[in-house]
Amino acid sequence: MDGISLLTITVLAVFVGFEVVSKVSSTLHTPLMSGANAIHGIILVGAIIVAGQAAHPWVLAVALLAVVLATANLVGGFVVTDRMLEMFRGRPGKVEKQPGTSRKGTAQKDMSREGKESVK
C-alpha cells in the first residue's frame, strides 16, 4: 500500500481512538486500559510473519521470542480484562440478600446472567 493511503488510515485511526474513549467514567479506567493493552498484543501478527520468513536460526530464535512475548500480551491481556469485568456484577443468587439492589437495572441482570458460567 502506498504511503499516502497509510497516512490517511493512520490519521483517521487517531481520531477514532480519541473519540472512542472520551467521557469514560473513572470506574472503568482500569479495565479500559487493560483492554487497550490487550489489543496492542496484535503485534503477534507481525511476530508470526517475521518468524515464518526467518531464514537463519538466530533470526528464528529472536522471532520466536517475539511470538512468545506478543502472545503473552494478547492472551493474558484479554483474560485479565475479562476477570476484572467479571467482578462488575453481583454474584447470582446472593444478590437479593443485599439491601438497595431492588433498583438494579435490567442491564446488570443481563451481566449477571452472562457471568454465571464463569463462576467457580
Place this chain on the structure above:
Amino acid sequence: MTLLDPTLTSLLYLAAAVFFILALKGLNSPRTARRGNLIGAFGALVAVVTVFFSVRLDNIPWILGAIAVGSGVAAPVARRVKMTQMPQLVALFNGVGGGAAALVALLELPAADDGWMRLAVVFTLLVGAVSFSGSAVTFAKLQELMTTRPVVFPGLPAVMGAVLLAAVGAAAAVVLGGSLALALVLLLLGLVAGVLLVLPVGGADVPIVISLLNAFTGLAVAASGLVLGNVLLVVAGTLVGASGTILTRAMAAAMGRSVAGILFGAFRGGSTAGSTAVSDRPVRSSSAEDVAVLLGYAQRVIIVPGYGLAVAQGQHTAAELALALESRGISVDFAIHPVAGRMPGHMNVLLAEANVPYESLKEMGEINSQFRTADVALVVGANDVVNPAAKTSAGSPIYGMPILEVADARQVVFLKRSLRPGFAGIENDLMYEPQTTLLFGDAKESLTKVLGAVKAL
C-alpha cells in the same frame, strides 16, 4: 497450501480492526464492557488465524509451539492473579508487548530498504524498548520489589539527556546506513531511557505511567505495522496510542495531576519532599469494642475503603459490617476515591467482588459534601486519599490531588496496621487530630472484631 486471496485477507483484517474499535467502545460503559472485551478477543483471533492462511510461512510448528508457550504461561497467571495485583500484571503484559514490537522491528531492519522504512524501524525499536524496561520498573514498584518512592540522584537529568542524545545519534545513523550493530545499541539505549524515565515517578503516580507506556506500545506497534506494510497493525496500534493518550490524561485529571508534572516533576527537584520517618506524636488508639460503640450508636456512617482493605481480603467483612449497621437503622455508604486501590476504578472492582451494591458506592464528588453530616468516617486501610496534606502542604508529593474530606466527619476512625505512611510515602496529620481514633491491626481481623462487637451491642 493455497493462500487466501489478498482482497479477502484485507477484508478479514478490516473486520478485525472494526472488532477492536467496537471493543474499545464497549469498554466505555459497565453494561457493555465485558462483551466489548470478548469482541476484542474475537477480533484478535480472526487476525491471527488470517495471518496463517494469507502469508507463505515456514517454521509453522515452531510458531505454534511459541504461541502455546506464551498462552500457556500468560492465561493461568491472568486467571489466578489476586485482584489486588492486577495493576502490575497489566504493566507486565504491556511491557512484553513493547518488547515484542522492538524485536520485530529489529528483525525487519535488513529488509527495510529506504530511509522512511528505517525511520519507522528506529521509532519502534526505541519506543518499544522504553515501554519494555519502563513497564518492568513500574512492575517492580507496584509489586514492592523496590521502593515506591521517587528515585532520584544528582545528575539524573544530565544522564537522561546524554542517553537521549546518544539515542538520537544512533537512530540517525541507522536511518542513513541501516547498521544492525547500531540498531542493537539503540535498543540498549531505549532500555536505559525507559528505566530512567520511570525511576523518578512516585508510587501514587505509577498507574498513570502504566497508561502512558500502554499508549507508547500502541505507537510502537503502529510503526512496526508501517515497516511490515500491515494495515491491521497500523490501525490497532494507532487506536491504542490515541485512546491511551486520552485515557492517560483522564487518569491524571482524576488525580489532579498533569502528565508532564508526573514525568518531569522529580527532575526539577524539590517537589518530592516527604518523609518515611514515623513521628512520635501521640495518637489515640482504641479497642474494637469502643469502635463498635461509636459505629453502633451513630446515625450516619461513611466507610472509606483503601488498598489495605483489599490486601487483607477484608471486602466481604466490610460488606457484612455495613449490613449489620444498616439493620440497626444506620445509614451506611462507601466513599470511593477515584484512585483508591492502586489504579482508577480498582476499588470498585474489589468491592463489586464482595457484592457491595453499586448504590452504596459513592464517587468522591457526590459524597464529599456529606461527610459534614456523618457521625463516623471509618477509614479502612486507606491513607493517601484522605491525607489533608494534599490540600495544605505545597511541598508534598500528593499536593493538588483531590481527597475525601473525612476530616469533616464528627469522628474519624482509622483501621490500620501501623502508623507507617501510605504508598506515596508521606505522613498523615489527620491521624493525630483529636477527633481521630485508631484501631491497629490487619484490616480484616479488625473488621471481624468490630463486626462481632457491633452484633453484641
